[in-house]
Amino acid sequence: MVTETSMTDSSAYVAFDGVQKSYDGKTLVVKDLNLKIEKGEFVTMLGPSGSGKTTCLMMLAGFETATHGQILLDGVSINNIPPHKRGIGMVFQNYALFPHMTVGENLSFPLEVRGMDKSTRQDKVQRALDMVRMGEFGSRRPAQLSGGQQQRIAVARALVFDAELVLMDEPLGALDKQLREEMQYEIKRIHENLGVTVVYVTHDQSEALTMSDRIAVFDDGRIQQLAGPSELYEKPETSFVAQFIGENNKFTGRVEELVGDVAHVSVGDTTIKALAVNCGGKGDLSQLSIRPERVTIGELGDNVVDAKVCELIYLGDHIRCRLDVLGNDEFVVKVPNASNQKVPEVGGETSISWSTQDCRALDHAEVAA
Amino acid sequence: MTTELEDGPILTADDKPLSVALRKALFRQKMRALMLIAPLLLFVLITFVWPIIGMLFRSVDNSVVPETLPKTVAAMESWSPTGPTDTPPEAVYAAFAADMQVAADERTHTVVGGRLNYETPGIASKFRQLGREVKGWDLENDGPFKEKLIAEDEAWGELFIWETIKTYSGGYTTGYYASSVDRRLTSEGVVARDADEAIYLRLFWRTILMSLIITCMCALLGYPIAWMLSNTLDRYANLLLILVLLPFWTSLLVRTSAWKVLLQEQGVINSTLESIGIIDSPLPLMYNQFGTIVAMTHILLPFMILPMYSVMKTIPPSYLRAAKSLGANDITAFRRVYFPQSVPGIGAGAILTFILSIGYYITPEIVGGSTGIFISNRIAYNISSTLNWGLAAALGGMLLIMVMVLYWIYDRVVGIDNVKLG
Structure with missing residues (x-):
């Protein structure tokens, strides 16, 4: 769990400072949120539904008010500024393009309410349309566009009035897989070209990993970890993050002793050496987390355990082995499809191993996988 | 197997054209669908379409005159008055006497008299009197009938009866429609009725105007409620919806009578206002246009709210947030984004409310007095009091035409595609 304490730092462009939110006065949807976002950053709020990520975005946009704490934009508290005066661009889940206006009118709308004259408006609208490669579509109605095209228009509309901060609330949720990937790169490209700050909400981890500079993993109203994609994947700090991002093998055991940064954890009768990350002290329960691709068949690493092969799935570039290891029959190993690789047989016994550095001893929490 | 000829229709395996085979295959399906709706179709045809056609026919039907007075109508063909004293020749009088004798025997002379009396008041009594006398006349020897008739009643020597008969001698007439717009058919063409007889145009105008006011009131009052309905939590919305629908579960007559209790001179509102000293004498709240507008706005409000609600329900709140x-x-945000999207609901509600109110009868009858009544009240009066069904039918026909014209205008202005009921 990460709580950044030095919130007096004024260099942050967007800052949540001790923000709490409750809808019913009984439960907190957002619990003590502290988050700093630098200018030009692409930060994703990632989490399962109900984790409070969308509520955070809505508070930033001004559609929800924080029950406690402050939200700062460019060093200024925006708690009491109504949404239309915040100048924050927003892309909604279902695009929210106004159906009674043409694409051009949709884009022109934020400029009109800002009192810009007609020729300026036309210039900006055309530039924004060109930016999303939709220059020819100004006179169409949103209903005449495909999902991906509507998506582009929604992005263009959020940017057309030169917003420096753009919020995106699961903008790709309604698109099919291929289009979603295409749009991910498109949004990333626009972000890099314009240098705007983007706060992006999604529950799709691959989307988050592809696009973000930093990812805030939300669960239970808190940020579980805030880090870049690779760090998040390779160095999860909590069992929730390890479980939520990517594939993960886990054991639950008790910490026997701590030697430097290595924890000796007993799982059943076996003692496993793991990197002590977030495992508490001696005698505490801990969850061990190992990525499937860091486990090798054979006796090569620091930890060697026996395994029984339950299932093999041929996936071309690799073979996915489901093993029964120390009573966990969901243990997955990815065996590369290399010429010299020994592939075990279903029902056979084998040994597997991994390095201590790749096995992380984390907090023990009952996470619904 | 289908075989395709070089330049002919595609044939089925047994050499019948494919289109014929398809039609045959679909025919049974269509008939079965038709059978399902047949009871409703018959019901509507018998109880709704047929009476309407019957009434529209009645609005132009004038067969009673040529059927009862066939000889007179024939004899009159060559006569047309050239001056105010140019009464018809003896031949017409003789034919008329003959017709009247037959009619008196069959007791239809009062019917034709009554018919002509709608156009020229006073004729009915002349026909009734003459009917009594004419039975004893000898058509061969009692002539000349011109003098004989004038001797009976001087009115037969005046032009107006004969002119009326001549004008209404055809089997069909536009006379009822002329009457429905305060005009009168004469031998010189269509002329305006006297100011004291001219009531229908004013009544039509009042009906339209008051219906418009009622529709506007419903829209103004209903819009916020529809908005609230579509933007509150479901359980509150359901409760609100029940409150909106509650009037539907109460008899129309009861609701109107309740307004009577509230609005009358010694009613709840007047006595309350008097007792707290705001007014000295009771306000005229009913038996006028005010009463009709208030009561009808209340009664028609659900018809406005429901279509608006069903349209607003489909407008996602994210649009307002986006704006x-x-x-x-x-x-x-409301004016540019929400309101334009709710217009189809207003359109549907307005058209429903307006068409309902333009033909409303019970409420204006009870609270409208003489200045607050609608054209439908006059139609009912013609049906039940003066028994002038032809005129009633013509007024109804005019109302129908008016609604269609307004609908057409509405379609041109708003566009009927912009009307959504949900």
């Missing part, structure tokens, strides 16, 4: 995030304040 605000783009920099529009609450008013601009």
Whole structure:
């Protein structure tokens, strides 16, 4: 769990400072949120539904008010500024393009309410349309566009009035897989070209990993970890993050002793050496987390355990082995499809191993996988 | 197997054209669908379409005159008055006497008299009197009938009866329609009725105007409620919806009578206002246009709210949020984004309310007095009191035409595609 304490730092462009939110006065949807976002950053709020990520975005946009704490934009508290005066661009889940206006009118709308004259408006609208490669579509109605095209228009509309901060609330949720990937790169490209700050909400981890500079993993109203994609994947700090991002093998055991940064954890009768990350002290329960691709068949690493092969799935570039290891029959190993690789047989016994550095001893929490 | 000829229709395996085979295959399906709706179709045809056609026919039907007075009508063909004293020749009088004798025997002379009396008041009594006398006349020897008739009643020597008969001698007439717009058919063409007889145009105008006012009131009062209905939590919305629908479960007559209790001179409102000293004498709240507008607005409000609600329900709240995030304040966001999308609901509600109110009868009858009544009240009066069904039918026909014209205008202005009931 990460709580950044030095919130007096004024260099942050967007800052949540001790923000709490409750809808019913009984439960907190957002619990003590502290988050700093630098200018030009692409930060994703990632989490399962109900984790409070969308509520955070809505508070930033001004559609929800924080029950406690402050939200700062460019060093200024925006708690009491109504949404239309915040100048924050927003892309909604279902695009929210106004159906009674043409694409051009949709884009022109934020400029009109800002009192810009007609020729300026036309210039900006055309530039924004060109930016999303939709220059020819100004006179169409949103209903005449495909999902991906509507998506582009929604992005263009959020940017057309030169917003420096753009919020995106699961903008790709309604698109099919291929289009979603295409749009991910498109949004990333626009972000890099314009240098705007983007706060992006999604529950799709691959989307988050592809696009973000930093990812805030939300669960239970808190940020579980805030880090870049690779760090998040390779160095999860909590069992929730390890479980939520990517594939993960886990054991639950008790910490026997701590030697430097290595924890000796007993799982059943076996003692496993793991990197002590977030495992508490001696005698505490801990969850061990190992990525499937860091486990090798054979006796090569620091930890060697026996395994029984339950299932093999041929996936071309690799073979996915489901093993029964120390009573966990969901243990997955990815065996590369290399010429010299020994592939075990279903029902056979084998040994597997991994390095201590790749096995992380984390907090023990009952996470619904 | 299908075989395709070089330049002919595609044939089925047994050499019948494919289109014929398809039609045959679909025919049974269509007939079965038709059978399902047949009871409703018959019911509507018998109880709704047929009476309407019957009434529209009645509005132009004048067969009673040529059927009862065939000889007179024939004899009159060559006569047309050239001056105010140019009564018809003896031949017409003789034919008329003959017709009247037959009619008196069959007791139809009062019917034709009654018919002509709608056009020229006073004729009915002349026909009734003459009917009594004419039975004893000898058609061969009692002539000349011109003098004989004038001797009976001087009115037969005046032009107006004969002119009326001549004008209404055809089997069909536009006379009822002329009457429905305060005009009268004469031998010189269509002329305006006297000011004291001219009531229908004013009544039509009042009906339209008051219906418009009622529709506007319903829209103004209903819009916020529809908005609230579509933007509150479901359980509150359901409760609100029940409150909106509650009037539907109460008899129309009861609701109107309740308004009577509230609005009358010694009613709840007047006595309350008097007792707290705001007014000295009771306000005229009913038996006028005010009463009709208030009561009808209340009664028709659900018809406005429901279509608006069903349309607003489909407008996602994210549109308003999007508008605000783009920099529009609450008013601009509403005006530019929400309102235009709710227009189809207003359109549907308005057209429903307006068409319902333009033909409304019970409420204006009870609270309308003489200045607050609608054209439908006059139609009912003609049906039940003066028994002038032809005129009633013509007034109804005019109302139908008016609604269609207004609908057409509405379609041109708003566009009927912009009307959504949900």
